[in-house]
Amino acid sequence: MNKEYKIPQATTKRLPLYYRFLQNFAQEGKKRISSQELSDAMKIDPATIRRDFSYFGALGKKGYGYDVQHLLSFFSQTLDQDEATNVALIGVGNLGNAFLKYNFQKNHNTRIVVAFDSKAPYEGTDISGIPVFHPDRLEEMYEEYGAELAILTVSSRSAQTMTDRLAKMNAKGILNFTPIRLTVPDSMKLMNIDLSVELQALIYLVRNSES
Known part of the structure; x- marks a missing residue:
């Protein structure tokens, strides 16, 4: 199914926010984060974050969390950050x-x-x-x-x-x-x-x- 129809608009609106906060984590030298850490920073329920990420497949590993650079690269491509x-x-x-x-x-x-x-x-x-x-x-x-x-x-x-x-x-x-x-x-x-x-x-x- 085309992502355009699968992903809710509320999730779509949060994608640039995820990218912004991930940039902040990267600048702080963080290598990996948990959904709870992202939740604490963004004031978004961790279950919502996990659900949003699930629309894009396996972005993290259970017990490990999320690789910050991997997520940055993924959202950069998803949001076409390299092309104005x-x-x-x-x-x-x-x-x-x-x-x-x-x-x-x-x-x-x-x-x-x-x-x-x-x-x-x-x-x-x-x-x-x-x-x-x-x-x-x-x-x-x-x-x-x-x-x-x-x-x-x-x-x-x-x-x-x-x-x-x-x-x-x-x-x-x-x-x-x-x-x-x-x-x-x-x-x-x-x-x-x-x-x-x-x-x-x-x-x-x-x-x-x-x-």
């Missing part, structure tokens, strides 16, 4: 500007190579070293800069329109920061991050833990 992925940012408001300044530079295999904003001039401008164009040039510049994925931080009213344009261009995926539930073709991957929903969930947890 070009990303387009669509919408350069407050959140978009923060993305441009951060731009995933350290310990990430993604980079924002081009951005689009309705206030940008048609001929383009530069923000934090990234070229920013008017959305009228989306199709042209998305291809020219070799973008594969898009981060969507536009207004709710234009979110689906921009998504439809990306779909026609055969964009591979969208990281959606708008509150709109987007409709995408089966060939396109979509991940939604609704900050207001996450905040409300946090408030609920805080208030219910106080009782």
